[in-house]
Amino acid sequence: MAVEENPATGADESAALQQISSESVDREGVTSGFIGEVVERLDAGDEAWLRASVSDMWAADIADLFEALDPERRDSLVATVKDVVDPETFAEVDEDLREAVLEHLEPEELATAVSALDTDDAIEIIADLDEVEREEVLARLPEADSVLIRRGLEYEEESAGRLMQRELLAIPAFWTVGDAIDFMRSSPDVPDDFYDIFIVDPRHRPLGALPLSRLLKSRRGVHVQDIMSTDLTPVPVDMDQEALANVFRRQDLVSAPVVDSRGCLIGVVTIDDIVDVIDEEHEEDVMRLGGLSGDDLYRAAFQTMKSRFPWLLINLITAVLASLVISIFDATIQEIVALAVLMPIVASMGGNAGTQTLTVVVRALSTRELSRSNAVRLIGKEVLVAAVNGAVLAVIAGIMAGIWFSDLVLGLVIAVAMIGNLISAGFFGAVIPVFLERIKVDPAIASTVLLTTVTDVFGFFAFLGLAAVVLL
Amino acid sequence: MAVEENPATGADESAALQQISSESVDREGVTSGFIGEVVERLDAGDEAWLRASVSDMWAADIADLFEALDPERRDSLVATVKDVVDPETFAEVDEDLREAVLEHLEPEELATAVSALDTDDAIEIIADLDEVEREEVLARLPEADSVLIRRGLEYEEESAGRLMQRELLAIPAFWTVGDAIDFMRSSPDVPDDFYDIFIVDPRHRPLGALPLSRLLKSRRGVHVQDIMSTDLTPVPVDMDQEALANVFRRQDLVSAPVVDSRGCLIGVVTIDDIVDVIDEEHEEDVMRLGGLSGDDLYRAAFQTMKSRFPWLLINLITAVLASLVISIFDATIQEIVALAVLMPIVASMGGNAGTQTLTVVVRALSTRELSRSNAVRLIGKEVLVAAVNGAVLAVIAGIMAGIWFSDLVLGLVIAVAMIGNLISAGFFGAVIPVFLERIKVDPAIASTVLLTTVTDVFGFFAFLGLAAVVLL
Numbered sequence: 001m002a003v004e005e006n007p008a009t010g011a012d013e014s015a016a017l018q019q020i021s022s023e024s025v026d027r028e029g030v031t032s033g034f035i036g037e038v039v040e041r042l043d044a045g046d047e048a049w050l051r052a053s054v055s056d057m058w059a060a061d062i063a064d065l066f067e068a069l070d071p072e073r074r075d076s077l078v079a080t081v082k083d084v085v086d087p088e089t090f091a092e093v094d095e096d097l098r099e100a101v102l103e104h105l106e107p108e109e110l111a112t113a114v115s116a117l118d119t120d121d122a123i124e125i126i127a128d129l130d131e132v133e134r135e136e137v138l139a140r141l142p143e144a145d146s147v148l149i150r151r152g153l154e155y156e157e158e159s160a161g162r163l164m165q166r167e168l169l170a171i172p173a174f175w176t177v178g179d180a181i182d183f184m185r186s187s188p189d190v191p192d193d194f195y196d197i198f199i200v201d202p203r204h205r206p207l208g209a210l211p212l213s214r215l216l217k218s219r220r221g222v223h224v225q226d227i228m229s230t231d232l233t234p235v236p237v238d239m240d241q242e243a244l245a246n247v248f249r250r251q252d253l254v255s256a257p258v259v260d261s262r263g264c265l266i267g268v269v270t271i272d273d274i275v276d277v278i279d280e281e282h283e284e285d286v287m288r289l290g291g292l293s294g295d296d297l298y299r300a301a302f303q304t305m306k307s308r309f310p311w312l313l314i315n316l317i318t319a320v321l322a323s324l325v326i327s328i329f330d331a332t333i334q335e336i337v338a339l340a341v342l343m344p345i346v347a348s349m350g351g352n353a354g355t356q357t358l359t360v361v362v363r364a365l366s367t368r369e370l371s372r373s374n375a376v377r378l379i380g381k382e383v384l385v386a387a388v389n390g391a392v393l394a395v396i397a398g399i400m401a402g403i404w405f406s407d408l409v410l411g412l413v414i415a416v417a418m419i420g421n422l423i424s425a426g427f428f429g430a431v432i433p434v435f436l437e438r439i440k441v442d443p444a445i446a447s448t449v450l451l452t453t454v455t456d457v458f459g460f461f462a463f464l465g466l467a468a469v470v471l472l
Numbered sequence: 473m474a475v476e477e478n479p480a481t482g483a484d485e486s487a488a489l490q491q492i493s494s495e496s497v498d499r500e501g502v503t504s505g506f507i508g509e510v511v512e513r514l515d516a517g518d519e520a521w522l523r524a525s526v527s528d529m530w531a532a533d534i535a536d537l538f539e540a541l542d543p544e545r546r547d548s549l550v551a552t553v554k555d556v557v558d559p560e561t562f563a564e565v566d567e568d569l570r571e572a573v574l575e576h577l578e579p580e581e582l583a584t585a586v587s588a589l590d591t592d593d594a595i596e597i598i599a600d601l602d603e604v605e606r607e608e609v610l611a612r613l614p615e616a617d618s619v620l621i622r623r624g625l626e627y628e629e630e631s632a633g634r635l636m637q638r639e640l641l642a643i644p645a646f647w648t649v650g651d652a653i654d655f656m657r658s659s660p661d662v663p664d665d666f667y668d669i670f671i672v673d674p675r676h677r678p679l680g681a682l683p684l685s686r687l688l689k690s691r692r693g694v695h696v697q698d699i700m701s702t703d704l705t706p707v708p709v710d711m712d713q714e715a716l717a718n719v720f721r722r723q724d725l726v727s728a729p730v731v732d733s734r735g736c737l738i739g740v741v742t743i744d745d746i747v748d749v750i751d752e753e754h755e756e757d758v759m760r761l762g763g764l765s766g767d768d769l770y771r772a773a774f775q776t777m778k779s780r781f782p783w784l785l786i787n788l789i790t791a792v793l794a795s796l797v798i799s800i801f802d803a804t805i806q807e808i809v810a811l812a813v814l815m816p817i818v819a820s821m822g823g824n825a826g827t828q829t830l831t832v833v834v835r836a837l838s839t840r841e842l843s844r845s846n847a848v849r850l851i852g853k854e855v856l857v858a859a860v861n862g863a864v865l866a867v868i869a870g871i872m873a874g875i876w877f878s879d880l881v882l883g884l885v886i887a888v889a890m891i892g893n894l895i896s897a898g899f900f901g902a903v904i905p906v907f908l909e910r911i912k913v914d915p916a917i918a919s920t921v922l923l924t925t926v927t928d929v930f931g932f933f934a935f936l937g938l939a940a941v942v943l944l
Contacts, residue, residue, distance in 0.1 A: 290831025
């Protein structure tokens with residue numbers, strides 16, 4: 001549940017803090033000026049200032065502050081402010097740092113923090129603890145909470161079950177608007193913030209949803225089943241979060257009911273969690289295209305090395321393939337050393353043109369905009385674009401090389417090789433990801449290395465082979 | 473406003489369509505099987521089937537269907553179904569295709585579609601029309617709508633003003649919960665779907681927000697000012713959409729009030745529009761890292777060529793720089809042709825290691841996780857990671873080259889060159905984007921080309937220079 005105001009903060013203090021917090025963060029988050037000041041106060045041991053500043057900040061901003069500090073200062077800040085921060089901070093902080101942050105909290109403090117959170121945030125934190133700690137924290141929670149959390153932990157990571165909140169309002173179809181409003185006013189079990197009321201049948205299967213605005217605009221005597229939306233999208237509890245995000249996007253949903261295998265309503269996923277999923281997803285795409293297994297900004301140096309190494313090793317092996325092609329033509333190069341000078345131009349142009357195509361195609365696959373029905377058309381367009389751009393660039397490169405080495409035939413060779421290489425780059429830049437998708441390999445992670453290999457091998461072969469035939 | 477059900481569709485027909493639509497789309501969108509069927513029906517001229525199928529689909533799915541078809545069939549489908557689709561379809565369809573789709577609508581039809589939409593979607597469509605058409609459509613709208621749309625068009629593209637809806641509910645602070653509920657039940661001006669009521673002062677400046685769930689849980693006699701949240705984040709109408717998305721993310725907002733320069737409440741931005749902004753933003757990042765000005769999936773071939781060409785031309789020029797470095801050592805290469813064979817390995821490893829660092833740093837800059845306070849630490853870590861991975865890979869490459877050419881000194885040369893090149897790749901991969909950000913150049917668009925140039929030039933120079941000194 002969103003903590004609206006820190007109960008520990010009195011009204012006078014709060015006015016003073018308003019002052020601090022308007023300087024410490026601008027509209028987009030913590031300022032580097034504020035981070036600098038935090039560093040100074042940490043070094044000076046000014047605990048009172050630190051606790052007062054942090055207690056009034058948004059959870060996301062405190063998490064950013066934790067992330068911006070070096071490990072030593074971070075530890076000291078966490079230890080100083082752990083009991084005054086919004087508990088959501090612990091769910092907001094980057095996964096790679098969460099363990100280090102949570103270490104500072106005693107089981108008792110963790111239990112207090114967890115019990116103030118929605119089940120989805122609570123599960124995220126509990127999932128990061130080791131077995132022993134987990135039991136210690138769960139034992140300190142109210143029975144009802146710990147049961148829900150234990151059940152939540154049984155769902156797969158990255159599934160709807162992990163994202164959903166258990167807190168929801170479900171009412172029977174025969175109720176009137178007045179019944180619903182009276183129930184909400186009198187029952188202590190109604191969740192804090194929600195957008196839709198769900199209407200369920202006697203077996204608790206969802207029949208419809210009622211946006212609160214519609215409830216409020218209707219007269220008390222109206223039956224909820226007459227005004228509910230029946231075009232519900234019940235989400236199975238094991239649905240993958242990426243698919244779930246697509247459902248939200250397509251239907252502009254704000255919340256979606258989650259059902260178990262028998263179709264019974266067991267939770268609700270809300271849009272704020274989906275925004276996080278969308279961010280994660282995009283981050284994954286960007287990182288994979290860049291040859292990384294994931295964002296390692298907050299990972300320790302040794303972990304970062306280990307995760308990046310395999311990709312570099314694969315790249316070393318594929319680079320040797322390109323070298324083997326060159327070695328076929330070593331006699332030609334010894335004869336005409338200008339070939340060695342110009343070689344990287346052909347390879348680099350092919351790599352770049354191919355990457356342009358690849359980026360568009362990988363993106364289109366991940367947004368499901370590319371399917372069997374338009375793949376052939378797209379490949380055709382990419383080849384055409386590459387051919388025309390290749391022709392123009394070939395003229396420029398050909399003239400330049402011809403003048404540089406006073407050899408018009410050499411200019412012609414590089415021009416022809418470049419056209420061929422760009423066409424193959426356009427073709428393979430589109431075909432490789434489509435092919436990988438079809439054989440169920442993530443195109444984002446494997447396309448780049450395959451494409452560079454193909455454009456290098458093809459580029460060197462075309463350029464040096466043509467030169468060997470024409471120039472020798 | 474979301475069109476809940478197409479009024480033209482009777483109840484019986486609707487049951488039949490439920491059947492069709494459950495086959496045509498799966499949970500994530502239109503299936504390629506369905507697209508294939510649409511193509512068949514289009515070719516057979518089965519207009520009745522097409523109109524019936526499409527009239528019951530989500531706007532986002534119809535937009536996907538339009539996007540998946542080739543231009544000719546798309547034209548024919550749009551002409552067939554334009555009056556039965558959810559009008560939101562025209563706002564959902566990709567910008568590069570929107571003009572071609574809207575061309576099929578007469579001003580009268582456009583006006584009907586536009587008047588069924590929220591102001592933000594309406595403005596998006598109207599903004600895409602040329603001057604003459606725009607006036608023709610606006611003249612056909614109710615006075616109140618056309619005034620709002622004209623005013624909306626005056627705001628900058630990608631600003632809060634363009635994203636906001638004018639439809640909102642603002643009430644005075646002295647009202648009670650009962651007053652608010654009675655007003656909502658009786659007033660025809662209350663918007664269809666919303667999540668918060670805003671409380672304003674007599675000059676219409678926002679004082680607080682009241683989530684509907686809180687309104688519903690309170691007794692009729694309670695004053696709204698006693699239960700409203702006062703930690704509002706009023707957004708200036710000219711705020712950039714990217715900054716706005718960060719505000720939503722940080723505070724887990726569902727809607728935010730938009731104020732004009734005098735602080736008066738003039739609109740509200742909702743999370744569904746922010747999800748679109750987040751998607752756009754990410755797309756921009758991915759495309760720029762891939763050397764593209766934007767997603768050109770739906771752009772015609774000629775437009776695609778024109779937009780990709782400048783990047784390739786820049787790359788040609790920088791590739792020549794690398795060639796110039798090689799040409800310094802042409803005598804060395806002629807002596808030892810193995811250097812030409814091994815050259816691409818050094819360059820390619822540097823490029824890949826640098827891209828890994830670059831991807832993490834560009835991403836951290838765009839999410840504002842990287843600031844003056846942690847930049848130096850990050851650069852240090854990147855250099856360390858590159859040095860250690862470089863050392864391991866250098867051993868592998870050195871042994872391999874030594875055995876391949878039966879020349880241990882050559883193996884040593886490539887090993888040393890590779891360590892140096894990877895360290896420089898780690899250093900420049902982190903420093904280049906940070907530097908570009910500081911001089912206000914978008915790191916996503918310019919970093920890659922600068923980095924490849926640096927790693928190529930440095931790699932060739934280190935490898936060939938070292939070889940010239942040691943081996944000759």
